[in-house]
Amino acid sequence: MSTSFLLFFALAGSVVAQNFWFSFGDSYTQTGFLDNEALPSVANPFGNPPFPGFTATGGPNWIDFDTTTHNNSLVFTYNYAFGGATIDANLVAPFEPxxxxxxxxxxxxxxxxxxKPASTPWTSENSLFSIWIGINDLGNSYFLSDNRTSFDTTLLDAEFALVQQLVSTHSSLFDVGARNFLFLNVPPTDRSPLMLAEPASAQAMLKANILDFNSQLVEFAENFKASNAGVTTLIWDSNTAFNTILDDPTAFGFIDAVSFGTGPGFFWINTLHTTSPANVFWAEGVADVLEGTIF
Structure with a gap:
């Protein structure tokens, strides 16, 4: 899955299938898309802003790479992800209202x-819906409750209630019809420079919370698929991908697992976000998970 959509489109006289990607999440995914400005097109598969958008990586992020390079079709990506997002502000407040x-x-x-207006003629068959969320939900709340398992269930109940809305009838006017879902679990932000500045007890608490949330995410995805005929659910394990590099950073071309900066060789660009070179690995991992799908 390494052929650029531009290459496919450049084939003279060829008919290129259009696929649609609807993405939701936080700063790990954001590109700054505004739904009231230019929509995705061949000129810019993200619609707005100009590629690679406003990312937290210092360059293209994983969804930038997957939309423009790691795919076998023309992909139009509607990236609603917003920096600082939580699942529901009523459950975990974001850093700003x-x-x-x-x-x-x-x-x-x-x-x-x-x-499915004429401007966006997506179908159940040619569309993917992805959600990468939980980083801020856990980071902003892991220290607030002793019963984390119960609260993680509450968070995921809220998330999958939203997912159900993407599948089922939205109103008396139309049935939404999403069928293909990709979920990305929470990476080991307990190993981020932000948390490494905290006591070891805080790091351990967040790590345990992340592991519980991720374990429940798998269960929720399986139950959701079983309850909705024709639905496909995929999960990319960001936690394992991050840990693999953080355990041996030099093997992947990074200086170390703890430094952050904008120069060559950094894994972290700041205390919480990874660099664009690190996002190349996330994009490749997601592409592997999507191998054999409509993308």
Whole structure:
């Protein structure tokens, strides 16, 4: 899955299948898409802003790479992800009240292109819906409750209620019809420079919370698939991907597992986000998971 969509489109006289990617998440995914500006097109498969958009990586991020390089079709990506997002601001407040939660992001989709307008002729067969969320939900709350398992269940109940809205009837006017889902679990942010500055006890607490959330995510995805005929659910294990590099960073071309900066060789660009070179690995991992799908 390494052929650029541009290459496919450049084939003279060829008919190129259009696929649609609707993405929800936080700063690990954001590109700054606004649904009231230019929509995805051949000129810019993200619509707006200009590629690679406003990312937290210092360059293209994983969804940038997967949309433009690691695929076998022309992909139009509607990336609703918003920096700082949580699943639901009523459950875990974001760092600012203006942050759009995944609840807000899904509502944006439902209120605009969910009805499959002529501008966005997606179908159940040619579309992918992805969610990478939980980093801020856990990072902003892991220290607040002793019963983390119960609260993680509450968070995932809220997330999958939104996912169900993407599948089922939105109103008396139309059935939404999403069928292909990709979930990305929470990476080991307990190993981020931000958390390494905290006591070991805090790191251990966040790590345990992440492992519980990720374990439940697998169960929720399996149950969701079983309860919805025709639905496909895929999971990319970001936690393992991050740990593989952090355990042996020099083998992957990085200086170490703890430094951060914008120069060559850094894994972290700041205390919480990974660099664009690291995002190449995330993009490749996601592409592997999507191998054999419509993408």
């Amino acid at each position: 203006t942050v759009l939660s995944v609840t807000d992001q899904v509502n944006q989709f439902l209120q605009t292109v969910a009805s």
